[in-house]
Amino acid sequence: MKGNVIVGQSGGPTAAINSSLAGVYRTAKDRGAKKVYGMLHGVQGLLQERYIDLSEHIKTELDAELLKRTPAAFLGSCRYKLPEIHEDKAVYEKIFKILDKLDIEAFIYIGGNDSMDTIKKLSDYAIITGHPTRFVGCPKTIDNDLALTDHTPGYGSAAKYIGTSLKEIIRDGFCLEYPKGLVTIVEIMGRNAGWLTGAAALSQGEDCDGPDLIYLPEITFDLHQFSDKVKQLLEKKPSVVVAVSEGIRTGDGNYVCELGSSVDFVDAFGHKQLSGTASYLASFIAGEIGCKTRAIELSTLQRSASHAASRVDILEAYQVGGAAVKAADEGDSGKMVVLQRLSDDPYQCGTEVKDVHKIANDEKLVPREWVNEEGTYVTDEFVAYVRPLIQGDVSPVMVDGIPRHLFRSYDM
Amino acid sequence: MKGNVIVGQSGGPTAAINSSLAGVYRTAKDRGAKKVYGMLHGVQGLLQERYIDLSEHIKTELDAELLKRTPAAFLGSCRYKLPEIHEDKAVYEKIFKILDKLDIEAFIYIGGNDSMDTIKKLSDYAIITGHPTRFVGCPKTIDNDLALTDHTPGYGSAAKYIGTSLKEIIRDGFCLEYPKGLVTIVEIMGRNAGWLTGAAALSQGEDCDGPDLIYLPEITFDLHQFSDKVKQLLEKKPSVVVAVSEGIRTGDGNYVCELGSSVDFVDAFGHKQLSGTASYLASFIAGEIGCKTRAIELSTLQRSASHAASRVDILEAYQVGGAAVKAADEGDSGKMVVLQRLSDDPYQCGTEVKDVHKIANDEKLVPREWVNEEGTYVTDEFVAYVRPLIQGDVSPVMVDGIPRHLFRSYDM
Structure with a gap:
């Protein structure tokens, strides 16, 4: 030069x-x-x-x-x-x-x-x-x-942090027993693309079940199907952990976080600033099921760890x-x-x-075939794609x- | 045996x-x-x-x-x-x-x-x-x-995690510029004792200012003094990071998190379950100053990392x-x-x-002399006490x- x-x-x-x-x-x-x-x-x-x-x-x-x-x-x-x-x-x-x-x-x-x-x-x-x-x-x-x-x-470092933290959150969830169980909702970044949220599955292994449900923003979110799923899981295990993208939307296109009270701020590129998806879902599940719930936002920790x-x-x-x-x-x-x-x-x-x-x-989204049919978990192909990036x-x-x-x- | x-x-x-x-x-x-x-x-x-x-x-x-x-x-x-x-x-x-x-x-x-x-x-x-x-x-x-x-x-492991995460959050805060600055409130566990919140000061060193303010539950919290402090800081720097205990209370004995809408749950030992101190303060500062704010709860991550x-x-x-x-x-x-x-x-x-x-x-609290006179930071003695425990x-x-x-x- x-x-x-x-x-x-x-x-x-x-x-x-x-x-x-x-x-x-x-x-x-x-x-x-x-x-x-x-x-x-x-x-x-x-x-x-x-x-x-x-x-x-x-x-x-x-x-x-x-x-x-x-x-x-x-x-x-x-x-x-x-x-x-x-x-x-x-x-x-x-x-x-x-x-x-x-x-x-x-x-x-x-x-x-x-x-x-x-x-x-x-x-x-x-x-x-x-x-x-x-x-x-x-x-x-x-x-x-x-x-x-x-x-x-x-992406690889954020995915590694998310997989590691989810594993620790899942362990924490089994410590204390609650009469109607514990549901922990973990909110992960990703406005439109579910790559980060899917990385929650990296916590799954011989020593950990991984999260029980994973909801990506690519898939329409149904509140009542979600609540039914959680109910079924609580019949089988005392602690249920759900990974959700901050950007999940219901069938009518509304962000889940907008269903409660939430900030509505638009940045220079026209992106809505989201917050509160986990909080909303934790309150919703507490109301529907009466169990103990917890909302955890990985927040800026996931991008700067x-x-x-x-x-x-x-x-x-x-x-x-x-x-x-x-x-x-x-x-x-x-x-x-x-x-x-x-x-x-x-x-x-x-x-x-x-x-x-x-x-x-342009935005590269998670391919539909890398999410299970129900839209509640990523597939083994997704994990095989991410796994080398966190080594x-x-x-x-x-x-x-x-x-x-x-x-x-x-x-x- | x-x-x-x-x-x-x-x-x-x-x-x-x-x-x-x-x-x-x-x-x-x-x-x-x-x-x-x-x-x-x-x-x-x-x-x-x-x-x-x-x-x-x-x-x-x-x-x-x-x-x-x-x-x-x-x-x-x-x-x-x-x-x-x-x-x-x-x-x-x-x-x-x-x-x-x-x-x-x-x-x-x-x-x-x-x-x-x-x-x-x-x-x-x-x-x-x-x-x-x-x-x-x-x-x-x-x-x-x-x-x-x-x-x-x-305690040592939680303190190390808090010091490390605060340092990463502080760096993150200086990345993007906002017209009226950014105020990040980090909520740390500790109902009555400020040992964990004080550990935020461990992030301070040659390469990091540490948080700008630290509020322990041992010290009565004054919302307006707090807001004034933040205003003064924003005149000097574009990003202000505040570490607060989940258990900070105002002069009349109310938890700060109770000032907004909050869960009110009492466990078997009569402890109130707290949440939302950072969220409340972030909304309060946004309203008072009009700057961008962010609330981060270290949540269960700090105890299980x-x-x-x-x-x-x-x-x-x-x-x-x-x-x-x-x-x-x-x-x-x-x-x-x-x-x-x-x-x-x-x-x-x-x-x-x-x-x-x-x-x-019994509960051992942070001694008053390990907090500065204004009640807005821990002293060097506090840090000298904790430092060996995170090595x-x-x-x-x-x-x-x-x-x-x-x-x-x-x-x-």
């Missing part, structure tokens, strides 16, 4: 997003980039000319290792959606002026489907104007809902970061790095690049009993 | 309670006990003659290691309170008849203050009736609220289990094993036995990417 590289992080935090950042930095440096800039809070921050020189933060190999183990976006993130080019050219002119000032040869954006929309628009604008900067996306989302890639970095990250995930996140820089250096633009699974056993996975136009704003651990760097992260000042 | 030993688990689950069970089993066997029985669901189960022979479950050294790493009560637990002896002698006669049938020389009960009430009453009854069985308590509670012991097994257990805690839990059997074998009864800290640096801790009459039904890790036995536990059928 002859010029400089700029990298940004966008969308929701994950436990692996900073491993991709470390991969981008290392490969850019190895390929001769003079400077590797990090935009603070993605494109939104870039528009305000907020960026840092990553060399000032990643000074040693230990810093790079700490960065791989640091959760959430080290550079800060955003949910900013670029306007269409014909709607507001000025925004694009501003961004490209900043890129020129910084002599940016490659622009790498680590994010999910909304972030790939940014890569698409910026690379389109570069083509239209004949600008030489190359734009490559690096997949990242715990939701695992990106098209054309076998899976997304960030780097202390329990998957080694496969952290390594792949690092690889796709490097692959994105390599692709840009070799002339690709308007592309996203994808993971291609070569085999399940032994698990082998490589990277390729695909046209970002085929990825942006191995990344031992945290423990300092005084707590994992150490790479320092970042919040007001930098 | 010439006869048999019976051991029970009582009260809330912890990540370390089964390590004490492993310690009881190993020491009883080493000291010549013929059988080591486990009562299922504590004294409540014993009254129904529900017990197992532990040798059928702990067959190998690997089983014992798995048991140490298995969260929640392997034997099942209860919150059963024995009647006073003069109120209902029949209950005691029934228990002692079962003990005689099983030729029980030592009765070990692993639990918190309510469980020590059981040891007290049973040992009193044995003295009154001249019965030879000896009754010894083994401390266990994430709440760390037992009198006369430096700390309780279970054996995947992130403290090595010091797991080893001490094992030791107190062994020490309880040793004490009973050497003639003690009506006693509880306590942990005695010999030094902080290097941390050294031994065991002793103390009269259970001085422990049962070291217990590597989980990972099978296919998920920690393995010792198998236990829920219907045994």
Whole structure:
């Protein structure tokens, strides 16, 4: 590389997003980039000319290792959606002026489907104007809902945390006995895609039954069928654990969380902010059955639990970061790095690049055939798909009993 | 030992309670006990003659290691309170008849203050009736609220999990920017004692500010002072994280969670079941300040997260289990094993036995001088007390990417 590289992080935090950042930095440096800039809070921050020189933060190999183990976006993130080019050219002119000032040869954006929309628009604008900067996306989302890639970095670690936590919650549920039993509803992230919720099944094994029911947002949710199922289960066992997606909807299209009182907030991409699905269902079951109920939201813990990250995930996140820089250096633009699974056993996975136009704003849902007929559990095929992605651990760097992260000042 | 030993688990689950069970089993066997029985669901189960022979479950050294790493009560637990002896002698006669049938020389009960009430009453009854069985308590509670012991097994692992999770939540909070900032309220267990909530301060270090405010149940909570504090913090930083105990109360003695709509359930020991403190405060702050808020309940995850257990805690839990059997074998009864800290640096801790009459039904609270004057944070002394208890890790036995536990059928 002859010029400089700029990298940004966008969308929701994950436990692996900073491993991709470390991969981008290392490969850019190895390929001769003079400077590797990090935009603070993605494109939104870039528009305000907020960026840092990553060399000032990643000074040693230990810093790079700490960065791989640091959760959430080290550079800060955003949910900013670029306007269409014909709607507001000025925004694009501003961004490209900043890129020129910084002599940016490659622009790498680590994010999910909304972030790939940014890569698409910026690379389109570069083509239209004949600008030489190359734009490559690096997949990242715990939701695992990106098209054309076998899976997304960030998903494996979240899935491992969910499987591990569910197993602990299930054990906890059998401790105390209640006259009419205990029903625990665990709410898991995933607005439209059930990849995370399905990962609850990873807790199942020789030493654990796994959750009793799993409800994905892809399948219409029926409150009364649900209540009947729980009743039947309580006749057989004293503690029932149900994994539900935050995004489950009833037949008329309403989110379950909206059935009770709930917050109704819409973000910049038009997504409703959901909360309270588990609380609603726990109250509903308590009313219907009269048993003890408990609602548990895994909340932001599931996306930022780097202390329990998957080694496969952290390594792949690092690889796709490097692959994105390599692709840009070799002339690709308007592309996203994808993971291609070569085999399940032994698990082998490589990277390729695909046209970002085929990825942006699309959502990959759990295939119907990976959910049982009743819509109450994922199949063995689902588990076989996820299992390789949660293998191995990344031992945290423990300092005084707590994992150490790479320092970042919040007001930098 | 010439006869048999019976051991029970009582009260809330912890990540370390089964390590004490492993310690009881190993020491009883080493000291010549013929059988080591486990009562299922504590004294409540014993009254129904529900017990197992532990040798059928702990067959190998690997089983014992798995048991140490298995969260929640392997034997099942209860919150059963024995009647006073003069109120209902029949209950005691029934228990002692079962003990005689099983030729029980030592009765070990692993639990918190309510469980020590059981040891007290049973040992009193044995003295009154001249019965030879000896009754010894083994401390266990994430709440760390037992009198006369430096700390309780279970607390260190919960504290480590809380410190680790808070650090991840704090990082997550700085990712995305919100026009008026983000306030995250993290609700932590502890009805009357703030030991767990104070452990949130463990997240503070060179790489993390720690939570901005910590509210313990020992200190009266003032909603408007709280709101003012948060406003001031939001002027300085974009993301504010507050750790609150589930049990914080306002000046008139009402639980904060009762200020909104909340469940009002009283258990057998007269404890109110609380929920919703964080939710209430998040709504309150959103209303007062208009910023984005988030409520996170660490819920049962904090007590059963054996995947992130403290090595010091797991080893001490094992030791107190062994020490309880040793004490009973050497003639003690009506006693509880306590942990005695010999030094902080290097941390050294031994065991002793103390009269259970001085422990049962008492609660050790966080000393006022370990909270700052304003009542909004714990002091360095608090952190220095907890820090040694979270040291070291217990590597989980990972099978296919998920920690393995010792198998236990829920219907045994």
